[in-house]
């Protein structure tokens with residue numbers, strides 16, 4: 001087996017944002033002769049492509065901008081014991097210079113509810129369709145967090161997520177509420193600024209300090225309520241907001 005490596009040196013006159021790629025598109029682009037037979041050999045395997053390389057300015061690596069997602073869950077009531085509840089959506093936008101690789105991101109829980117008793121687990125997803133809801137096509141990022149404390153930090157470390165240059169992803173924090181816990185209490189998630197994300201430029205290798213709106217993004221409150229009750233005369237939907245006010249709507 002023979003292997004060929006292509007090496008390129010780029011001149012000082014290369015322009016920032018120029019990009020380069022090696023492509024082997026057709027089998028006829030390589031020809032050879034068998035050493036014993038002296039016959040032309042057949043070549044197979046095309047096409048294949050090398051990775052894109054992009055020229056970046058020395059000392060000016062790429063960028064990462066984090067903002068509230070366009071479909072961030074709104075202030076609302078959520079049923080006690082609700083699972084797979086989308087709580088907080090952020091948008092991660094890479095600049096046009098280079099891909100951005102994220103190895104850790106940390107969120108912060110807040111609200112009157114005691115997350116140590118009221119949550120079974122918290123997960124982070126790439127919200128592929130960007131709708132602020134957990135659906136089948138969304139992709140989990142990092143590990144499921146359990147054994148949480150009240151107002152705990154949510155550390156998704158040891159991850160390896162690439163935001164492609166010039167593109168963005170939306171990420172979604174998802175709660176599994178514990179059964180029978182937290183009625184009337186509130187819950188929300190925050191992203192407390194650039195110190196809470198670890199990122200490097202994929203080409204430059206430089207540490208990237210994210211740009212965050214006001215260095216703080218705050219999600220909306222979800223309030224837990226017992227949404228439904230069964231009575232001898234039928235079902236009733238119960239809305240409790242705030243704690244003391246209880247409104248019962250007959251559902252026929």
Ligand SMILES: [Ca+2]
Nearest residue numbers: 111112113151
């Ligand atoms: Ca709390």
Ligand SMILES: [Ca+2]
Nearest residue numbers: 127131133135
């Ligand atoms: Ca989704």
